[in-house]
Amino acid sequence: MQLQEKFRSIFHRGSETPAPARASSHAGSSHASPAHSGPNLSFLKSTRKELQTTRPSRGLEQFFFNLQGQVGLSILDLAGASQQNIDFLTNLGHKVYSANVAYSMDECFGTDPSGQMNPGRIDYFLKSIFDYPPETFDGILMWDSMQFMGPALLNATVERLTDIMRPRSYLLAFFTVNDKVQEVPAFNFRIQDSKTLLVTERGLKPTGHVVNNRSLEKLFGKCESVKFFLSRENLREVIVRR
């Protein structure tokens, strides 16, 4: 009876929160892990963990500073659905809209950069990911996806974004500072708190567009203001106020 209860508690914990359960399973239940998955998977997971780092983000801090004191805002998170981001945003009392812009870019344009100049594909991409009524959002978390867009796609995306953003709403985007490289690492971004991100590298991707402060100001010319923060990771964090 006691043994059965122990098993039940172990499996129950595992299904509720998989990651912590895996970490704590080193303590004693070595026989429990093979039941979940094969040995190869755990090896892959351990290598993936090495690419995760936490880092402070002034841009993120500024983004949430601008929204503080308000609840019930509509926030579009384009990093793909993640428990951390959803929990953080909903705990602030906001409504979260989620989409995965990196996935949609791969789906619409593949690995061929010339696809990003095709007006038909650009139109399909915009409809697939930004099919919202005008002035829907109070905040958009664009993360690093814009730096992988070619000029035509980038201009069309910014035009669409300014359309679906409410006046005086905010957008957060990251661009690499290094204009001499042709490929930069792409990341998944998970919000740890209002000023810290957990970033996981997804591999290298070709940069679609070299930007500097002036070109960014021109790109977001229709918006009220553009604010820059330089991070130690060679990133230019940009806050745009519509």
Next chain:
Amino acid sequence: MSSIPHRVADADSRNTATIGKAVKIVGQIYTKEDLNVDGDVEGTIESQDNKVTIGTTGRVQASVKAREVVIFGQVQGNVEAIDKVDIRREAKLIGDITTARISIEDGALFKGSIDIRKPEPKPAVAGAAGSPAVAAPAAPAAAAPIKTY
């Protein structure tokens, strides 16, 4: 002796309806028991006080309304759960979610909005407020909500 496990299995299957892999339903589904969807459904699914599970082979083009919704397969439509929505790693959901709690695994594909609506606290009944919350997890297999019908 050996009849105990059989009885437990029978009780479980009696409380869960299943739409099999090879089944396609177009229309409205309303059920008063838990529902597993392994086939195709177009229309609406409603199981107000129970749990709806969309299996790995399940393909649903419907709005889903239940106490708890667990998604392993594909859903295109709005999902409304009184208690919890659970989106597993291989799931694909395009639609808006309204729920009190949400769990989403990394790798799941989701496009839509999430509206967290905490259930309104019931007016406290004098003296009995604390004890049911403690007692409920102690007997999870009892499937108490089903007996309300």
